[in-house]
Structure formats: structure tokens, C-alpha cells
Amino acid sequence: MNYLSQTYLYPSDFKMLLYASQLLQAEAIRYGVEHWRRNRGACMGAVYWQLNDIWPVASWSSIDYYGRWKALHYFAKRFFAPIMISCEEIGETTNRPAVVMQPSEIETSARLNIANETFEDIEGTVHWELRDHSSKVLQQGCERIAVPALSSHWLEKIDFAQTDFLQNYLSFSFEKDHKVVSEGTVLFTAPKHFCFxxxxxxxxxxxxxxxxxxxxxxxxxxxxxxxxxxxxxxxxxxxxxxxxxxxxxxxxxxxxxxxxxxxxx
CATH class of the missing domain: 2.60.40.10 (Immunoglobulins)
Structure with a gap:
């Protein structure tokens, strides 16, 4: 409950508690796996505990005893995809991870990465948009890239120094053969502070x-x-x-x- 309250507003009913707790688990494992895939070479693989349950129980499984997919299983489908775009974002959480820290200037930036776990070289286009909470595009860019087989490819760091990290977020996608094969969004603050x-x-x-x-x-x-x-x-x-x-x-x-x-x- 401590980690949940650091990340989300405190749920007011049991259904939202179940939802938030599933997201907390899924986001934590996503954060780790994406980091490891971006750093291919230093890390050569990842598995998570656990896939399913052998009886009805509250557990770390991504599929429950009845075969229902929890949030983590849908997340895993995305973060273990053969071709994946992800973002190493810098924002309030990374600049000021503890609530007792003194107020300071917040760096807001992002580095996008394409992980290619296929046996073929690929080419495609990375698109990114800085948006406000209504999804209005404030800033955007795109880059054509080539990613060798079994590799991780970094793009240049993007600086968002002037952005309002409480109202703006970053969306991004990787397009191959005119089809979006991977996409995502990141916040620059904890979800409980973002002005949805x-x-x-x-x-x-x-x-x-x-x-x-x-x-x-x-x-x-x-x-x-x-x-x-x-x-x-x-x-x-x-x-x-x-x-x-x-x-x-x-x-x-x-x-x-x-x-x-x-x-x-």
C-alpha cells in the first residue's frame, strides 16, 4: 500500500484498489524489462515471476487461476514484443525520488530506443509528440532509422526543459512498412500528480x-x-x-x- 500511495491517488473503493494494484505490478515489471532490453549487451534476457496460478489466490501471477489475463499479461505482450519502442524519461520522479528532498529545478527529457529481437535487420520511422492532457500536440518529430538484428538502438536525447510536467506527456511509436508495430506514452511525474x-x-x-x-x-x-x-x-x-x-x-x-x-x- 505504501508503493501504491506513492504512485496513485488512494483508491476510494475495492474495485479501484484491485485496478490500481494490478497497474502498480505491471508498471514496475514493465519499467525493469524495458530498461534491460534497452541495455542489451549488459543484460541478455529477463523473465518474470509468475505466469499463472494453480489455485485461486492473490499472487504475482499475470494469469489467474481461471485463465483471466491481469494487467501484467497485457503489458508483457507489449514489453516482450520482438520489436519494441520504449522511452527512458527523466522527470520529477527521477529528479526528486523522495518526498523529503528539497525543491529543485526539474530536468525533463527523454531518450527513445528500439529493441530488435528478430533475426533480421529492420528499417522504420520513429514518431514522437509532446502533448498536453487533452492530447493537443505541442511539439513533434520523426526520424527514419535502421536497427540491426538482435540489437538495441538509441536515439538522441530530446530536451523538454520548458514543458509543464504536470500537464504534458510524451507519446511515441515505431512504424515499419507503414504499420505501427509498437507504441507507448510516458509521464514526467507520478500518475497521482498528473492533471488528467x-x-x-x-x-x-x-x-x-x-x-x-x-x-x-x-x-x-x-x-x-x-x-x-x-x-x-x-x-x-x-x-x-x-x-x-x-x-x-x-x-x-x-x-x-x-x-x-x-x-x-
Whole structure:
């Protein structure tokens, strides 16, 4: 609970506590695995504890006893993808990790990295956008890069010295053959300090597809159904204002509920 309260606003109900605790675990392991993959050569692999449960229990598993995917399992699908873009962000949390530290100037910067764990050299385009909490683009850039097989490729550091780290975030993606193969977002402060706007999440269903719409930036969008155990192509994901389409792999999308970090309070 100590780590949770350092990261998120304290949940006011049990459902949000379950949601926040799953995110806390998933974000911690994501942070580690992305760091290790960026530093390929110093680290040559990573596994996490644990995959599943042999009985119903509260545990570190990413799949529960009933086969339901927790946040960590969806995160693992992204951070163990053969081609992955990630970000080494510097912000309030890295500049002032302890609450007892004296106020000081906060460096805000980012370095993007492409990890290529395939046996082929790849080429593609990195896109990044500094956005405000409504997803309005404040600054952007792109770079065409080549990444050798089984390697990690760093891009140059980007300085965001003048940004408002309480309201602005960075979104980024790697595009190969005109298709986005990896994407993500980072904050420059703890989620509990970020000034989220209500993303006003809504959805429509067409056959086995769920279309999610957000009016503002939404972090860790959680799609759930109280009446059915869903397994989706993606869940607990970040999205800019706009639409995102998710495929239903199993379960019935009945009476869907949508939440994001905005709801943790």
C-alpha cells in the first residue's frame, strides 16, 4: 500500500484498489524489462515471476487461476514484443525520488530506443509528440532509422526543459512498412500528480471488435465486463484522444465498463 500511495491517488473503493494494484505490478515489471532490453549487451534476457496460478489466490501471477489475463499479461505482450519502442524519461520522479528532498529545478527529457529481437535487420520511422492532457500536440518529430538484428538502438536525447510536467506527456511509436508495430506514452511525474482530464470513454461494438473513443488522453484504459470473462487483443493500454479498435479473442462483451487512471481517486 505504501508503493501504491506513492504512485496513485488512494483508491476510494475495492474495485479501484484491485485496478490500481494490478497497474502498480505491471508498471514496475514493465519499467525493469524495458530498461534491460534497452541495455542489451549488459543484460541478455529477463523473465518474470509468475505466469499463472494453480489455485485461486492473490499472487504475482499475470494469469489467474481461471485463465483471466491481469494487467501484467497485457503489458508483457507489449514489453516482450520482438520489436519494441520504449522511452527512458527523466522527470520529477527521477529528479526528486523522495518526498523529503528539497525543491529543485526539474530536468525533463527523454531518450527513445528500439529493441530488435528478430533475426533480421529492420528499417522504420520513429514518431514522437509532446502533448498536453487533452492530447493537443505541442511539439513533434520523426526520424527514419535502421536497427540491426538482435540489437538495441538509441536515439538522441530530446530536451523538454520548458514543458509543464504536470500537464504534458510524451507519446511515441515505431512504424515499419507503414504499420505501427509498437507504441507507448510516458509521464514526467507520478500518475497521482498528473492533471488528467476526464477522457469521457465510450465504446461501440461491431461483431468481434470493440471501438473505444476518448475525448482526452487516457492512461491504462481497462475494458471489463461484470458478466463475462473477456480476453482481448489489448487492454490496460494508453491512448491519445481519438479512437482505438480492440479485437475480442474470447468472452461476450456484455455491459462493458471502461476505466482509466483518471478514475483512481
Amino acid at each position: 482530464l476526464d477522457p469521457e470513454l465510450s465504446y461501440t461494438i461491431e461483431k468481434n471488435l470493440i471501438k473505444i473513443k476518448a475525448s482526452n488522453y487516457a492512461k491504462n484504459v481497462w475494458i471489463s465486463s461484470p458478466d463475462s470473462d473477456l480476453i482481448l487483443s489489448d487492454n490496460f493500454f494508453d491512448m491519445n484522444a481519438g479512437e482505438k479498435t480492440i479485437q475480442i479473442l474470447s468472452g461476450k462483451p456484455e455491459a462493458l465498463e471502461l476505466h482509466s487512471v483518471y478514475n483512481i481517486k
